[in-house]
Amino acid sequence: xxxxxxxxxxYIIVLVFFAVFQILLSTGTLSSLLKGQLxxxxxxxxxxxxxxxxxxxxxxxxxxxxxxxxxxAFTGVIVEAALLSKMDPSALNGNxxxxxxxxxxxxxxxxxxxxxxxxxxxxxxxxxxxDYLAIVTLAFGEIIKNLLYCLYVYIDDRGLHFSLDPxxxxxxxxxxxxxxxxxxxxxxxxxxxxxxxxxVLFIIxxxxxxxxxRAIMAIRDNRIAAEASxxxxxxxxLMAFVTSAAMAxxxxxxxxxxxxxxxxxxxxxxTSILVLVFxxxxxxxxxxxxxxxxxxxxxxxxxxxxxxxxxxxxxAIVLITxxxxxxxxKFKAFLNGPFHKEKKEGKE
Amino acid sequence: xxDIKVVEKPGPFTEEEKKLVNVPSDTFVTERDKDKPLVLxxxxxxxxxxxxxxxxxxxxxxxxxxxxxxxxPNGAGKTTVFNLLTKVYEPTRGTILLNGVDTHGxxxxxxxxxxxxxxxxxxxxxxxxxxxxxxxxxLHNRTDYGMFTGIFRxxxxxxxxxxxxxxxxxLLDIFGMADxxxxxxxxxxxxxxxxxxxxxxxxxxxxxxxxxxxxxxxNPSETEELMKNIAKxxxxxxxxxxxxxxxxxxxxxxxxxxxxxxxxxxxxxxxPTEIRNNPQVIEAYLGSKKDE
Ligand SMILES: Nc1ncnc2c1ncn2[C@@H]1O[C@H](COP(=O)(O)OP(=O)(O)OP(=O)(O)O)[C@@H](O)[C@H]1O
Ligand SMILES: [Mg+2]
Numbered sequence: 334x335x336x337x338x339x340x341x342x343x344y345i346i347v348l349v350f351f352a353v354f355q356i357l358l359s360t361g362t363l364s365s366l367l368k369g370q371l372x373x374x375x376x377x378x379x380x381x382x383x384x385x386x387x388x389x390x391x392x393x394x395x396x397x398x399x400x401x402x403x404x405x406a407f408t409g410v411i412v413e414a415a416l417l418s419k420m421d422p423s424a425l426n427g428n429x430x431x432x433x434x435x436x437x438x439x440x441x442x443x444x445x446x447x448x449x450x451x452x453x454x455x456x457x458x459x460x461x462x463x464d465y466l467a468i469v470t471l472a473f474g475e476i477i478k479n480l481l482y483c484l485y486v487y488i489d490d491r492g493l494h495f496s497l498d499p500x501x502x503x504x505x506x507x508x509x510x511x512x513x514x515x516x517x518x519x520x521x522x523x524x525x526x527x528x529x530x531x532x533v534l535f536i537i538x539x540x541x542x543x544x545x546x547r548a549i550m551a552i553r554d555n556r557i558a559a560e561a562s563x564x565x566x567x568x569x570x571l572m573a574f575v576t577s578a579a580m581a582x583x584x585x586x587x588x589x590x591x592x593x594x595x596x597x598x599x600x601x602x603x604t605s606i607l608v609l610v611f612x613x614x615x616x617x618x619x620x621x622x623x624x625x626x627x628x629x630x631x632x633x634x635x636x637x638x639x640x641x642x643x644x645x646x647x648x649a650i651v652l653i654t655x656x657x658x659x660x661x662x663k664f665k666a667f668l669n670g671p672f673h674k675e676k677k678e679g680k681e
Numbered sequence: 682x683x684d685i686k687v688v689e690k691p692g693p694f695t696e697e698e699k700k701l702v703n704v705p706s707d708t709f710v711t712e713r714d715k716d717k718p719l720v721l722x723x724x725x726x727x728x729x730x731x732x733x734x735x736x737x738x739x740x741x742x743x744x745x746x747x748x749x750x751x752x753x754p755n756g757a758g759k760t761t762v763f764n765l766l767t768k769v770y771e772p773t774r775g776t777i778l779l780n781g782v783d784t785h786g787x788x789x790x791x792x793x794x795x796x797x798x799x800x801x802x803x804x805x806x807x808x809x810x811x812x813x814x815x816x817x818x819x820l821h822n823r824t825d826y827g828m829f830t831g832i833f834r835x836x837x838x839x840x841x842x843x844x845x846x847x848x849x850x851x852l853l854d855i856f857g858m859a860d861x862x863x864x865x866x867x868x869x870x871x872x873x874x875x876x877x878x879x880x881x882x883x884x885x886x887x888x889x890x891x892x893x894x895x896x897x898x899x900n901p902s903e904t905e906e907l908m909k910n911i912a913k914x915x916x917x918x919x920x921x922x923x924x925x926x927x928x929x930x931x932x933x934x935x936x937x938x939x940x941x942x943x944x945x946x947x948x949x950x951x952x953p954t955e956i957r958n959n960p961q962v963i964e965a966y967l968g969s970k971k972d973e
Contacts, residue, residue: 536832543831543838544817544824544845551807551818558805561767563793563822563885572828618809 340538343620344531347378350628351527358523366635374631375526376402376588379533381611381623383580386537388609389618390546391573392553393459397470398581398608400477403600404450405443405582406589410514411486411493412439413590414507417518418488425518432520439520440529440586447582450477451575459570462556466574474605481597482511513596514589521591529587533580537620540576549573708742711937717745718781720889720921721766721797726775727945728765735761736945739775743889743938748915749923750936752956754965758945759925760802763891767799768792780888794822798887800878802894802925808867812858812877815866816849819884823848852880855917856910872903876910883914890914892924896931904928908935933957941965 354371357363384398416435417425425432450473458469485496489504496502499510508514540546548569552559560566589595611630615622629651637647705724719742726739736758743749751759764770766777768789777784784792798819807815817824824845826837853859856876861869866877875895882890895911896904908931915922926932932939933953941949941956943965949956956962 539832539834540828543828544821544826544841545828545831547810547814547817548821550810551814554807554809555805557769557789558801558807558881559818560789561769561793561799561801561805562818562881563790564818565790 340534340542343534343538343624346621346624347527347530347534351524354523367632370632370635371523372521372526372591373588374628375523375530376584376591377608377611377627377631378624379530379584379587380581380608381615381627382530382533382537382620383577383584384608385612385615385618385620385623386540386573386577386580388612389616390541390553391549391570391577393570393574394464394467395470395574395577395605396467396602396609397472397474397477397605398577399600399602399604400470400474401447401451401578401581402585402588402604403474403477403481403597404447405440405585406595406600407481407484407508407514407585407597408446408582409439409443409586410517410589410595411507412442412586413518413520414486414488414505414516415493418493418505425520433522433525436520436522436525436587436590439590440583443586444579444583447585448575448579450582451578452571455571455574455578459574460567471602471605474600474602478597478601481508481513484508485510511597513594513599515594517590517593517595519591519593521587526587529583533583534620536576536580545569545572705738705740707740709938710742710744711747714744714746719743719778720745720747720780721923722778722781723766724776724778726762726765726772726777728761728770728773734945736765738946739765739942740947741940741950743921743923745888745921746915746919747921747938748911748936749921750932750939750953751923751925751942752927752929752932752939753942757942759942760893761945762942763799763893763925766792766891767797793885793887796886796888797891798882798885798889799891800875800882800893800895802897804871804874804878806866806874806877806881809865811863811865812853812869813846813849813862815877815881816852816884817845819852819881820845820848823884823886849884852884853877855883855914856880872899875899876907879910879914883918887920889921889923892922892926894925894927896926896928904931907931911935 354363358368358371380398380402384395387393387395387398413435416438425435454469454473458465483497485499485502485506486508487494487496487502487504487506493507494501494503502509506515541550548559548564549572551562552564552566552569556566585600607630608627611627612623614630615624615626633647633651708719708722710719721741721743723739723741727737728735739762741749751762753759761770765772768784768787779792779795779797782795784795787795807818810818824841826835826841830838850859850862853862856879858873858876858880861873866874869877875898879890879892879895892911896907899907911922911924912935914920924932924936936953939951939953939956940947941959941962948965949959949962951959
């Protein structure tokens with residue numbers, strides 16, 4: 334079966350991607366521009382495959398995926414600050430194990446909070462039959478951004494405090510309203526990002542190839558027939574949506590902990606649309622395409638700065654090429670080539 | 682099913698409530714089913730769409746292993762009856778008893794779990810899934826593992842998937858479709874799509890199977906084959922089948938009881954011979970321009 338074979342292609346793509354850039358990194362041949370882009374690329378790859386779970390597999394449109402990324406990002410930042418405040422400031426220096434531990438905790442809690450947000454939105458909306466999810470997620474992204482504009486978080490000797498009043502800031506500022514998070518310790522690493530991406534792919538692909546994933550796709554293909562076959566439609570729509578939200582939260586935490594400052598505006602409507610563009614260009618429901626599109630289209634704008642005049646032209650050409658390639662049956666067959674020869678599935 | 686439900690008003694009863702009335706289904710069943718409870722019974726079933734009364738006073742009782750035909754001219758309300766029985770629409774009035782249980786308040790999924798499965802007049806398959814996966818959706822509620830077990834592929838995942846794979850192939854084999862298990866549903870020819878819908882419905886382990894024009898678009902030899910298979914399904918699974926069909930050869934050939942619907946009302950009910958000779962039916966349906 335096509336879907337189950339494709340899984341391994343995606344793991345291999347990620348491993349090769351990791352190996353190539355890790356070698357380039359260690360030999361120092363990587364430009365500083367690209368070096369800074371590695372973790373964002375991985376984050377956007379996670380964003381793209383997780384959104385594809387909603388758009389491609391569950392067949393719902395989400396226009397606020399960056400909102401979940403934002404929830405994960407700022408939750409991750411707060412978790413990191415809270416954990417570090419309990420430790421000796423020098424404890425992190427050179428202690429990779431400790432650094433990864435904190436990163437893992439930040440990512441897991443970021444994912445959990447984003448999942449809760451996804452659940453709260455999904456519960457009322459996914460009961461309805463129609464495109465309400467697009468409207469509500471669009472609003473959600475904006476609401477999260479505006480909430481963060483008013484949120485002030487600081488740590489003093491009595492612990493972690495949340496406030497809506499900028500004048501209450503005291504001790505170490507973690508979140509400063511519209512100015513965002515300050516003084517983040519950069520603990521994300523490229524390797525950790527790749528591991529996270531592999532975990533996300535593992536979960537998504539195994540989910541798709543299980544009873545639950547089958548139900549999610551059946552509901553996408555024909556809701557009425559799915560109900561008539563005894564499927565609980567809301568449950569499975571919610572399952573896909575919440576899983577996707579959690580993964581976006583994880584990507585957000587990974588992303589944010591790669592910078593020393595991050596502002597809420599980073600995760601606005603444009604970012605949601607950007608991720609949707611990755612999914613659409615990569616091919617709806619096609620995880621491999623999402624990975625490739627996210628990687629190419631994240632680095633490209635940066636790389637093209639050098640060609641200032643032709644930048645948009647080249648960008649457009651790449652968009653079209655990616656679209657043609659990822660949606661082209663022959664190209665896909667070529668990608669899958671070594672793994673299974675029999676590709677003609679009942680084409681008549 | 683045996684739990685005692687609290688009735689809204691247990692009593693005391695008014696004089697009006699004590700009056701004896703006929704149960705309207707005036708049911709007859711086949712000899713072999715006479716000691717078994719009815720699998721389906723409707724009383725005063727009806728639905729209005731705005732001002733239009735699409736179905737009214739639909740009363741029927743179906744024996745446990747009976748093959749029933751529901752016929753009538755286009756727009757008579759046949760599909761609407763199926764939609765009422767499967768809760769696609771909530772009835773405006775009347776009661777549906779499935780194995781004696783009132784289906785009031787159930788949704789399409791729960792009424793399926795309670796034992797009713799159907800196919801659709803305009804085929805509704807899961808197009809992008811394979812034939813086998815379509816059947817496995819029918820087996821969904823019989824496949825016992827959750828999301829976590831599925832993601833981490835715990836032993837139960839393999840056991841249950843193997844089981845449902847085997848049952849799916851067995852069911853597909855009824856229609857000789859096991860060799861097409863890995864084909865995408867939307868790439869099947871039309872007749873095979875109709876057959877797949879039946880297999881998927883059967884996979885939900887129903888007590889009664891509703892088939893909405895199963896032979897539509899099939900050629901005569903396919904229809905012949907289908908007739909045999911419907912009878913075979915009833916014989917192997919011991920379930921009731923109710924089918925809507927315009928192909929009179931099929932209906933008269935396999936149905937033991939036929940109900941004729943016209944303008945949303947049953948105008949005749951009986952054996953194929955009785956229906957064929959009923960003047961009202963001839964006028965309303967067989968005698969109309971529609972060739973038989
Ligand atoms: N959802 C709906 N809203 C309004 N009217 C409806 C609806 N569904 C069915 N009807 C009307 O109810 C009547 C019965 O339709 P139905 O589809 O049940 O006919 P049918 O007997 O299945 O006909 P056919 O042989 O053409 O399939 C028609 O007049 C139809 O227009
Ligand atoms: Mg009809």
